[in-house]
Amino acid sequence: MSVHGWETLSWHLAKLSWPAVGAAITDVKIVGDRAFHPEVSYKYIINDSMYTGIAEIDVPGFGGKRKRMDVAEKEASDFGVGDTIYIRYAPSDPTTGYIPEHLTKPILQVGFGLSLVLTGAFFIPVLIRK
Numbered sequence: 001m002s003v004h005g006w007e008t009l010s011w012h013l014a015k016l017s018w019p020a021v022g023a024a025i026t027d028v029k030i031v032g033d034r035a036f037h038p039e040v041s042y043k044y045i046i047n048d049s050m051y052t053g054i055a056e057i058d059v060p061g062f063g064g065k066r067k068r069m070d071v072a073e074k075e076a077s078d079f080g081v082g083d084t085i086y087i088r089y090a091p092s093d094p095t096t097g098y099i100p101e102h103l104t105k106p107i108l109q110v111g112f113g114l115s116l117v118l119t120g121a122f123f124i125p126v127l128i129r130k
Contacts, residue, residue: 015098018088021046023053023097028079030072031056034065038076044087046094053087053097 023044031039038057043050059075062068079085090096 015088016100018098019091020086020088022084023087025079025081025083025085026052028076028081030069030076032072034068036069036072038072038079040076040079040085040099042085042087042097042099044089044097046089049094051089051095051097055087055097055099057099 021044023042025040025042027039027041029039030036037059040055040057041052042055043052045051057075057079059068059071063071085099087097087099089098
């Protein structure tokens, strides 16, 4: 879990150096059969060329089906059609856009993994001494 969290966190942090541009939200919908999450469509202009993108917003997948849908709907309510959001795009390929998301999940994954390692490092010597 910690390794996956670190990879995800590194992936997000690397994209934070990409240039930012305002993008207009064109559609927001909830997708998924069991793990519901918002899908946000947007368009943006760079050097007089229009680009479009679709981002799947990561949400926690805990609880029953209704709870997961409620969480996805709440997250989707942050994005309104016609609203302007700021995206980051790859300088070498402006067709690759990215909505900077909350980094809570990968940070928690890294923290949880490290806490397991540290707990093991503390308790193993205690158990060996007995």
